[in-house]
Amino acid sequence: MANLTPRELELLARRLEPAIRKSFEQAIAAVRSQAQLDLVAELLRAGQIDAVLEALGFDDQQLSPVAESVRQAFVGGADAGMKELPTLSLRQQVRGRYNPQTEMPLHRFGFDMRNKGVEEWLRTNSSRLISGIVEDQRVLVRHHLQRAMSQGTNPRQSALELVGRIGKTGRRTGGVVGLTAQQAQFAANVRQQLATGDPSQMAEYFGRQRRDRRLDGIVKRAIAAGKPVSAADIDKIAGRYADRLLALRGEMIARTESLTAMNAGREEAYRQQIEAGRLAPENVIGSWSATGDDRTRHSHQAMDGQQRPFGQPFQTPSGAYMRFPGDSALGAGPEETIACRCTKTYRIDMAAEMQRG
Structure with missing residues (x-):
């Protein structure tokens, strides 16, 4: 038996991340591409938030590829957990009774993806993930509608700002659909700042780490001219x-879900052996085991080395x-x-x- 090192687990999670990230991006792209602009605009005019979400297609089916990619990360974690479990000799399995094949290695552990514990975790986690994304969008649309009405x-x-505009590729880009409500507010703040014509407010745009620096010249020229950025350029920026x-x-999402699913899969690998009495x-x-760098939560650093028998949870400060x-x-939370x-070792x-009987 050899536990994977924290570095090995981190590399495994990184290999699992791209599929989750891609499935999320594709789901949002599908939502945007199927959006009927006139219908979304009419529903926004009527203030029908839930109807907007329904029209955009935010539901379990649209987001199921995300849940499936998380399932695959769980499988990856389960595989890792199974490899960590020890290989026992036949002599060990029969409690020392003589057998002519006592030196033959025998791996007595198996993993069942149809196990009730597996199905429950996947169902619960999928529901948590999808409902969280949908609820984010409900809050986002509500705030977006309130801003549009106040301005x-x-x-x-407003519908274009929500779902994006069709670009040269034929796909909608630049919308806030798929963002958290807070991120959508960041994008709205950029629009407001660049439209003011106030040099100090417009200059705040340069402090945004995720901006496209190739477009900085547009803002700099507007500041130099003492004018707001044009509406078309604001849409672009x-x-x-x-x-x-x-x-x-x-x-x-990919980083969090890959790590969580991988850890859950490893935990389930051990749980099944305990459930079977092995x-x-x-x-x-x-x-x-805390990561121990400057990005580690102080609370989790304080938990480093905390030990628990299987089935007893760790406790944060x-x-x-x-x-x-x-x-x-x-x-x-x-x-x-x-x-x-x-990581958990x-x-x-x-x-x-x-010594067990």
């Missing part, structure tokens, strides 16, 4: 900024409980789970295992 933006312009924020969100839970000890890094099933890079007391 007197006509419904068609804010749209490019929104696209980059969407890429950032895809990266964050291991005793008290003989499987889990240890929390805030009082939250987690079975493994990224786990939210016991109520841990996003402040404890998003982009967590900690497992140690099996083989001496105690061999």
